[in-house]
Amino acid sequence: MKRPFAMLTATAHAVPKRVFKNDEFRSIGVDTSDEWIQERTGIRQRYIAGPGETLTSLSTEAAREAMAAAGVTAPELDAIILGTASPDRLLPSTAVEIQAALGATRAVAFDVGAACSGWLYGVQVAEGLIATGSYETILVIGGEQLSRIINWKDRNTCVLFGDGSGATVVKKATKGRGILSAYMRSDGTLADLLQRQKGAGAAPITPEIIAEGSHWITMAGREVFKNAVRSMADASDRALDGAKLSAADIDVMIPHQANIRIIEATAKHANIPMEKVFVNVDRYGNTSAASIPIALSEAMKQGVVKEGTTVMFVAFGAGFTWGSMVVRF
Ligand code: COA
Numbered sequence: 294m295k296r297p298f299a300m301l302t303a304t305a306h307a308v309p310k311r312v313f314k315n316d317e318f319r320s321i322g323v324d325t326s327d328e329w330i331q332e333r334t335g336i337r338q339r340y341i342a343g344p345g346e347t348l349t350s351l352s353t354e355a356a357r358e359a360m361a362a363a364g365v366t367a368p369e370l371d372a373i374i375l376g377t378a379s380p381d382r383l384l385p386s387t388a389v390e391i392q393a394a395l396g397a398t399r400a401v402a403f404d405v406g407a408a409c410s411g412w413l414y415g416v417q418v419a420e421g422l423i424a425t426g427s428y429e430t431i432l433v434i435g436g437e438q439l440s441r442i443i444n445w446k447d448r449n450t451c452v453l454f455g456d457g458s459g460a461t462v463v464k465k466a467t468k469g470r471g472i473l474s475a476y477m478r479s480d481g482t483l484a485d486l487l488q489r490q491k492g493a494g495a496a497p498i499t500p501e502i503i504a505e506g507s508h509w510i511t512m513a514g515r516e517v518f519k520n521a522v523r524s525m526a527d528a529s530d531r532a533l534d535g536a537k538l539s540a541a542d543i544d545v546m547i548p549h550q551a552n553i554r555i556i557e558a559t560a561k562h563a564n565i566p567m568e569k570v571f572v573n574v575d576r577y578g579n580t581s582a583a584s585i586p587i588a589l590s591e592a593m594k595q596g597v598v599k600e601g602t603t604v605m606f607v608a609f610g611a612g613f614t615w616g617s618m619v620v621r622f
């Protein structure tokens with residue numbers, strides 16, 4: 294059996310109503326500046342969920358739009374896979390809540406925990422299911438509400454992240470269009486560099502944990518930066534090798550939107566000019582698993598990605614997890 298087994302069809306996204314600009318951090322007592330954030334990360338603003346906005350509501354909104362564009366109804370879905378690190382509840386999965394909201398009665402639904410690589414891992418799991426011949430139509434969502442798991446007093450992390458959700462309908466490949474190469478890697482020896490240390494099974498939540506804030510995200514910024522650049526370089530090489538293509542064959546690169554400097558380093562390594570790289574980190578911040586599908590959704594709406602376009606996706610996240618795909622649309 295040879296690729297492509299699966300193709301990405303419609304993609305849509307949803308974000309909270311509230312825009313939070315860099316200047317606003319000072320007003321909540323965070324010692325930072327618009328200049329520092331823009332220079333180090335390229336981020337100007339991010340969207341932050343308000344009361345009543347949940348991962349389920351945002352993801353359901355994105356899913357409905359993607360399904361309408363793909364001409365797929367909820368009962369036709371065979372599976373719903375949600376990549377997330379910020380579920381609405383720790384139990385059950387948020388994917389089953391989305392299943393219920395959509396009325397996708399036949400779909401098997403589950404979350405994938407791969408942090409910022411969650412959507413990319415989810416698409417590759419969907420590809421495997423479709424390759425078995427038992428699944429035809431799968432909704433893959435990357436969605437986060439990182440604003441609810443960051444420490445709003447920690448300037449090392451709170452300026453980086455944002456909320457949102459992106460949904461893609463994955464179907465059986467036709468006429469050579471679809472996923473041409475796919476690559477996933479993990480390295481759990483580096484888990485402590487980007488984590489929520491306490492507050493779950495190994496260290497159940499206590500008043501002390503809440504007081505010290507060890508249930509929020511913590512990050513060793515420089516180490517994460519170095520590993521992100523190294524891993525995304527590896528992933529971009531593997532994407533091209535797997536698809537037997539060269540950098541010149543790639544029309545558009547859609548990397549995980551963590552930081553403009555990481556994106557530029559990845560593009561440079563892959564020998565892909567920045568004109569071909571889709572960037573929206575300035576408007577959304579790092580939305581983790583949602584970042585690639587939000588960028589793909591915008592790229593499709595703008596006509597940057599259309600039928601015939603060859604796209605390279607590259608992801609990296611906590612774990613560490615990383616991976617890539619080349620897809621012909
Ligand atoms: N505003 C102002 N100053 C800040 C700040 C902020 N929001 N956050 C950190 N600083 C300070 C630090 O405290 C440090 O001060 P010190 O030298 O007095 O201790 C100084 O800025 C420099 O910190 P440094 O770590 O050298 O900055 P950096 O150039 O590495 O940039 C990051 C910091 C976080 C932007 C960068 O390390 C990064 O992008 N890492 C990867 C993060 C990421 O993408 N994570 C998700 C991966 S999926």
